Every structure is written in C-alpha cells, then in structure tokens.
Amino acid sequence: QVQLVESGGGLVQAGGSLRLSCAASGRTFSSYAMGWFRQAPGKEREFVAAISYSGRSTYYPASVKGRFTISRDNAKNTLYLQMNSLKPEDTHVYYCAARATLSEGVPTTPRTYDYWGQGTQVTVSS
Numbered sequence: 001q002v003q004l005v006e007s008g009g010g011l012v013q014a015g016g017s018l019r020l021s022c023a024a025s026g027r028t029f030s031s032y033a034m035g036w037f038r039q040a041p042g043k044e045r046e047f048v049a050a051i052s053y054s055g056r057s058t059y060y061p062a063s064v065k066g067r068f069t070i071s072r073d074n075a076k077n078t079l080y081l082q083m084n085s086l087k088p089e090d091t092h093v094y095y096c097a098a099r100a101t102l103s104e105g106v107p108t109t110p111r112t113y114d115y116w117g118q119g120t121q122v123t124v125s126s
Helices: none
Strands: 004-007 010-013 018-024 032-039 046-051 068-073 078-083 092-100 120-125
Touching (some): 004 092, 018 092, 018 120, 032 078
Antiparallel strands (some): 018 078
C-alpha cells in the first residue's frame, strides 16, 4: 500500500508558474505508474499527466501539453508537476494517483489507479 500527500498548490496570477509535489510513503514507489488529475466542483475528474514507473514514458492531454511537465524522483519517493503559463481555466483541485504496475504504460483514466492523495487547490487569477 502507498500513501500520497500533495503539496505546492496556491494562488497565482495568469501566466505564472507553480510546482506541485506528491510525496509517497512506502519502499515500492518505483513500482508504480503515477498520474496527476484535477477536478472542479460538480465536474468529473480530468486527466492532466502520467508517467511510467521508470520515468521513461510520459503523456499529456492537449489542454496542458507544452505547459505542464510531470517528473519523478524515485530516490526521494516524490512525484512532481511543473505548471507554467497558467490560465484561469487551470483552477482546480489537483490530485496525484498511483497504479501498481511494471509496464511502461501511462494510465489516463481515474478508475485504473489504485491510490489517491487528498488533493491540493490551485487557483489562477485573471
């Protein structure tokens, strides 16, 4: 089992940057594919980025590609999301998620993930 704790959210002006972190407990972080999702009130959870267990594969939807970068440090059991050129429509609660796997896959649907963090609020003002 793994526990996930997000941090780094906050209020930023449009065009600014934030870096989210997700600290994972346990000794098997490197055996998990990791993802970032976001959710607004009353809306479904939306895929933001994913990275394979090795870090060699990543995937982004068109809405954030070129602005967001997912990365991981398996030695520190930490997942990151660097968010640049932020827009007001990026305002959401952001969640990290983990899926136990040793394939190079980058899961994009919430139901395929096994563990979730509690979320961190990101607010982008115009």
